[in-house]
Amino acid sequence: MRCDKKSMLLYAVTDRRWVGRQTLCEQVECALKGGATCIQLREKELSDADFLREALDIKKLCRKYHVPFIVNDNVKVAIECGADGIHVGQHDMQAEDVREYAGENMILGVSVQTVEQAVLAEKNGADYLGVGAVFTTSTKPDADAVPRDMLKAICGAVSIPVVAIGGINRHNISQLSGTGVDGIALVSAIFGSEDIERECRNLRALSKEVMRT
Template identity: 35%
Template sequence: MPKRLKGLYAITDERLTPENTIIDQCHEALDCGIKILQYRDKTHKDEEIEQTCATLQALCQRYEAAFIINDRPYLAQKINADGLHVGKDDMSLSKTRQIFTDGMIGVSCYGSLEMAQEAQKMGATYVAFGAFFPTPTKPDAGVFPMEVLSQAKAHLSLPVCAIGGINIQTIQSINHHQPDMLCCVSAIFAGNIKDNIQQLNQKIQRGF
């Protein structure tokens, strides 16, 4: 199972990656080097998106990329997804692990190092912090100081992920704190996917 938890982390969006184009869009992103892909859908039932997720899982396997499902442990278990991502309003990590027995589990920790330390104790695979800038895909998300990334890198042994408002203008300031992964939604899927990924990766490489 692919485990390269490093670099750009693409997250789908119901508006930017609608059902009729999501497979082609994700295929292009993977073809451009994306190694971590999260499927995020907050409105449909598991059975309505199961085939899409199974197709994306198989596609990610072809590219040796990790396929992660947001907040659907039963579906992730059913299609043998590489990973699952949960937030504070989702199922607890311990209960999630009882359902999703083998794959990676990422945990949203917002701006809290304490939440991340607890997640590490509970067996999380990676932790995510943010948002660090206002984000169009989650307009109600809180905005947190970037210093939590440096603190997390110093105090945790897990891979650290940054999320929220990361785009071509903001990615270098986030990258200064050296998170292992940088999540993008609209910065990847709005407009030309190939150009977006190339430009983001150029910024990342200049930042290290």
């Protein structure tokens, strides 16, 4: 499976800090029921064995709802669980090395913050880009902000889909109108919600409005 721009519309990134009343799998299924078009499993603390078990469970859910399943950072787990893709940052394995290791059929996402990084990532085999943080975010409080003009410039410099991430919620999502982004990636706005399914329905509708402008 390679990257379809439509699957980037409402990109849900998991965060274990919100697990409590529901398990992570239950939360992910609520997001899928609400219209999430892509799921990224992000785990920084689990062992590879636990990460793999969790990835296999969430992959099954994604197959059920026919959406791409992306693993963050851990290329080994992504390959072993049969994920649709892998997402890496600027300080993880380099995009060209990931592509060589994972093969041509796996979706490759790369986090970027500048036009230079974006162009290089596309050249090295990225299928889509994650750009952020576009707003202040509690998920990565130390993340550098990406100004609107830079986000717009990145969108204009590449031919692959661009997904905005970082501090996005229902109250500020409209500020991304006119930037050229192809999708919105959210963490706490989805998984920190009291009603994940309903919030995803609302966010998907708002995302569609952003894409039209």
